[in-house]
Amino acid sequence: MTAQRDIDPAEAAQITERIGQTFDFVRDAIANPRMLEEIPNGSTLGFRDILIEDQHVRLTAYRPKQPDAQWDARVSGPVVDTSPGQSIETGRQLPWVATGRYPTVAGYETAEAALDALEAAISATEQTEPKTRRAVGA
Amino acid sequence: MPEIEFDVVLDNAELEWMRMRLTTVRGRVVTYTVQYETTLDGQRVPVVRFDNAHGFPHRDLLNRSGRIIEKRPIPGNLSPEAALAQGEIEIRRNWPRYRAAFFGD
Numbered sequence: 001m002t003a004q005r006d007i008d009p010a011e012a013a014q015i016t017e018r019i020g021q022t023f024d025f026v027r028d029a030i031a032n033p034r035m036l037e038e039i040p041n042g043s044t045l046g047f048r049d050i051l052i053e054d055q056h057v058r059l060t061a062y063r064p065k066q067p068d069a070q071w072d073a074r075v076s077g078p079v080v081d082t083s084p085g086q087s088i089e090t091g092r093q094l095p096w097v098a099t100g101r102y103p104t105v106a107g108y109e110t111a112e113a114a115l116d117a118l119e120a121a122i123s124a125t126e127q128t129e130p131k132t133r134r135a136v137g138a
Numbered sequence: 139m140p141e142i143e144f145d146v147v148l149d150n151a152e153l154e155w156m157r158m159r160l161t162t163v164r165g166r167v168v169t170y171t172v173q174y175e176t177t178l179d180g181q182r183v184p185v186v187r188f189d190n191a192h193g194f195p196h197r198d199l200l201n202r203s204g205r206i207i208e209k210r211p212i213p214g215n216l217s218p219e220a221a222l223a224q225g226e227i228e229i230r231r232n233w234p235r236y237r238a239a240f241f242g243d
Contacts (some may be wrong), residue, residue, distance in 0.1 A: 004237075004238070004241035004242070005153065005177075007149075007154075007234070007237075011149055011150075012234060014148075014149065014150075015148045015149055015154055015233065016230055016233070018146065018147075018148045018149075018156075019148065019156060019174075019226075019229060019230050019233065020226075020230060021146075022146045022156045022158065023226045025146075026142065026158060026160065029142055030142070030160075030162055030165055030167065031165070033140060033165075036140075036142065039144075041141065041142065041143050041144065042143055042144065043144050043145075044144065044145045044146070044147060045144050045145070045146045045147075046146070046147055047146070062144075111147070
């Protein structure tokens with residue numbers, strides 16, 4: 001018999017948020033199959049949503065399945081909430097969306113480190129500090 | 139038939155997970171499996187699974203031995219995408235209850 005690990009309300013809220021981000025990612029991947037050319041099938045994923053100039057942006061960290069693989073991260077798209085019962089969010093189109101050249105980083109030990117590096121890279125590119133994190137993934 | 143398969147870590151301790159596998163045809167979901175997993179004795183184990191295997195969308199609740207203890211069809215003759223959306227609603231709303239039942243059975 002193994003005792004149930006307690007999950008506090010903050011952690012439960014985080015888990016619920018990440019479940020939602022998982023389904024959002026699926027919708028993004030179906031809508032934009034090119035994303036899966038960079039994120040190999042079978043990868044382990046972690047998510048973070050940030051706010052840049054009033055636009056929600058999803059960062060996805062991914063670690064391919066092979067042994068000793070490291071974490072890479074990329075912008076996987078503007079956050080468009082198409083979950084059941086939600087309306088689609090519209091916002092200013094960020095420059096990478098138009099060009100298809102989404103910022104990426106590679107070679108980190110943890111998902112969190114990859115997401116931090118990507119957020120810093122975006123900040124440098126945009127010369128705008130991401131102002132708000134809606135949620136932190138992985 | 140494009141296949142999308144990945145695992146998602148849900149907590150910082152890496153003890154709670156989602157596993158997803160879908161096939162699509164022309165951008166439409168054809169088959170899907172969505173599984174919420176927890177960790178038991180250091181191993182990832184499924185707690186609840188939504189899928190449309192065997193020709194109908196359903197929810198499986200599992201016990202700590204990995205056996206299905208309840209198989210419940212998703213009512214309404216839904217398309218795979220609609221059934222997947224229903225699974226999303228249920229798993230977001232009810233995962234703590236599924237988990238408590240898993241450890242409490």
